[in-house]
Amino acid sequence: MKELVKKLTEAFGPSGEENKIREVILDEIKDYADEVRVDVLGNIIARKKGAGEKLMLAAHMDEVGVIVTNIDDKGFLRFSNIGGISPFTLIGERVVFENGTVGVFGMEKMDDIKDLKLNKMFIDIGARTKEEAQKKVRIGDKAVYYRNCDIIGDYVTAKALDDRAGCAVLIKVLQNVKSSRFDTYFVFTVQEEVGLRGAKTSAFGIGPDLAIAVDVTKTGDTPESEKMAVELGKGPAVKIMDRSVICHPKIREMLIDSAEKNNIPYQLEVLEMGGTDTGAIHLTKDGVPSGCLSIPTRYIHTPSEMASIDDMEKAVELLLYVLEK
Template sequence: MKMKELIKKLTETYGPSGEESKIREVIIDEIKDYVDEIRVDVLGNIIARKAGTGEKMMLAAHMDEIGVIITNIDDKGFLRFSNIGGVSPFTLIGERVIFENGTVGVFGMEKLDSIKDLKFNKMFIDIGARSKEEALKKVRLGDKAVYYRSCDIIGDCVTAKALDDRAGCAVLIRALQNLKNPKFDTYFVFTVQEEVGLRGARTSAYGIEPDLAIAVDVTSTGDTPEAEKMAVELGKGPAVKIMDRSVICHPKIKEMLIETAEKNNIPYQLEVLEWGGTDTGAIHLTKAGVPSGCLSIPTRYIHTPSEVASIDDIEKATELLLRVLEK
């Protein structure tokens, strides 16, 4: 399977925070023939081990995605909702969502004097029901939904929902499938509930007790018109994280990534993110501390229904990670 096909398969699979069973099944099916052992822990993280004789290395990419959760259903069958993770109401107008059972809904909003007043409590989801009783046949309180969008190729880029962080999952999957001679005792971890507080990374790292760790996640760019100033662009290679709001990356991991990229002529960028965080933020504080870093995939329009990333950046991230792991 080519990288484009893998990303399409991953991004179009349902999997909001706390409801990762479908995406977990897809990932396990991709990696089960390439690992020495695989298990799912009590929180739902996939922990796949590729045995080696060196230090214990934990790799993490989160498989959950942002979404919405139903909080109320009115008498006319319209659904009220709240967010799961970093969802902006301004990205929802006219968008569609899909529930785990395949029910599709459309976001609508109440009449407003100013669009600046748009908040979740002024919005609803229309699933075509004419009454509360009819709606309850399709959706219950507490059900979750995600953006309903296909994955498409535009130029040399891919656009899809949930590239955050199915792109990172694709990197780990492809690296695992091609890893022949690991120099680390390597744990590939596909984490849950990152979008609501790095929760899966925290518990899985506590159980693994790694010596070193690298997360693979997306990062913002500064290459669109009038974007916030940031020295990361699409198509110039994966980014080695220096810091974000959750972590100052350990020099050992940072230099390992940089030196490996330079030795193998793999293009890379350096990333200083002034907001946000990744699984690295939880892993590096585990127990007595874990030297941790992050390999980032430049991505535009993060947390919207149409995130955009470069296929070449994703493939270069895979190559770099593989070179770090191999003897």
């Protein structure tokens, strides 16, 4: 799991530019699925045939990033966000573009740091003129945090654990499932961070009878954090609701019952902000009973998200039990 998470998180893949991370995932799953295809939006849909109901398992492969909106005469780049990014997270951080160009975030002089906004920041790629910068990047080019993945005991810290952690879980489930009681579709979706777009179209195409998304969720276990009954290292969290969905009781109880019967530690999650692919899937066609299994994660949407390897492995164990038992 550690090696897989490192490989996934260090791959490039902001929303709308998932080519590189898609190739990494395809290479991991190609020998384990009965069918694999990439749809017109770029979602990976891998099928493990079974005689039962049609189950969709989803994890998004895109990550937050930035996009170039302007290049000034001195070669500095102005940018906008792709997904939820705080300007305070960016000060002094580095980004990397798909072609390998590295940049550093800088900010304009201001009287009060509280006034910091993205439009008061820029990216410095070491260019001296606009023409020099244009040889490296173009308007519309995307970049992601430039950070390695590090293992700290049982914990992992990296960019893009949202949601490469979920992708790692689905890959391991697909690699280890023997005989599923469902006709199972493993879907690695695109453009979740900008509106759950890949989940919406892939679910429409599949038409599942039920669905489970695997994504990250916030925790309440750091000093003076907001109160939330989720902690690292205490097992995956069964989502009750977030701002995009109230999870279907059938799926919620199936996950809880499976965890309890197999002595797998789990937590219950009520997320007061944000959403996941579940929010788009459950509204597909005439409705899909849907739920979500969450990986507790600290510092979401920063260059150093943190999660527990054991929580991911327990999520794999739980989903295998759901599929096989």
